[in-house]
Amino acid sequence: MKTSLDPNTWAVPSPVWVVGTYDKDNKPNVMTAAWGGICNSRPPSIYVSHREATYSHGNIMDRKAYTVSIPGDEYIKEADYIGIASGKDTNKLEDTGLTAVKSDLVDAPYVEEFPLILECRVVKVDKLGLHTMFVGEIVGIKADSKALTDGRPDLQKIKPILFSSGDRGYHSVGSRLADAFTQRNPLK
């Protein structure tokens, strides 16, 4: 027997991604997004959603590009601050001591200290309501070599942060449970 709850954004887990953009004066800005994910395999694409009131929203509309820098969980305070402060009021890179690097592939900066970066060209903009969804084709990936196993990103080495809207908390990743795509036979 299940309890019925009113509609809310209570799916789990959500990522903690730091979205990098340039403003009209070429000042780099960063914004933490928990509304993001992979949405297409070919071409490989992700999305992030921002409220129209945010500085990042305007930057992405102007430049049609963004990066996603994925912090390891040692950067939880930086990620939380970046999600609260606005680039309209302050320089969040200076405030956190993080380093913006210009992508060589898209018109946006990424965070040098974070282990995995996705460089995206905006291919679709959808105003869904409070949030606008920006679908970005991944045109390049940058990674720290210590985040890779056999040349591929390894979640256990990246240790990304998880967000849960229902409990308004950040959570860590645990252990590797199993290889995917192995249970080829019915269980019953």
Place this chain on the structure above:
Amino acid sequence: MKTSLDPNTWAVPSPVWVVGTYDKDNKPNVMTAAWGGICNSRPPSIYVSHREATYSHGNIMDRKAYTVSIPGDEYIKEADYIGIASGKDTNKLEDTGLTAVKSDLVDAPYVEEFPLILECRVVKVDKLGLHTMFVGEIVGIKADSKALTDGRPDLQKIKPILFSSGDRGYHSVGSRLADAFTQRNPLK
């Protein structure tokens, strides 16, 4: 100094969500999706992406509804099987011993054994490439009482599975690290 990698779906983390639909004969079907996430806060909305070749794709196009049932990590084998087999060939609920329950809010079934359910009405369909993105407004949530703290879903009680495309693995959640929205001051 970072290594450049070719474009791929190597963001982390991805969810492991089981999407419930009805086919044209009212047979319930389930399909595991790792391409999914929250995309809008008002109205609260999620998306899942499916390849056009999948049985679920046709079901959602016909019924304009789906549910997302979020398994705890004790159901990792069931979730993996449901992501491999096709409802065109078999009844995946019978094959896993899981129970389909008709939603009272949308024209789709959910999985009774899983702790958190999102009931969605399709509001947007976008063919992005190999995958089609189905944006769904969350019109209701069903949860086991043991998955809730103060009436809200608690990630530590749900223990959802994480998927990582880069290492093709499933991972568990770890511990709760911090409350979100607390770091209101610059760190430097």
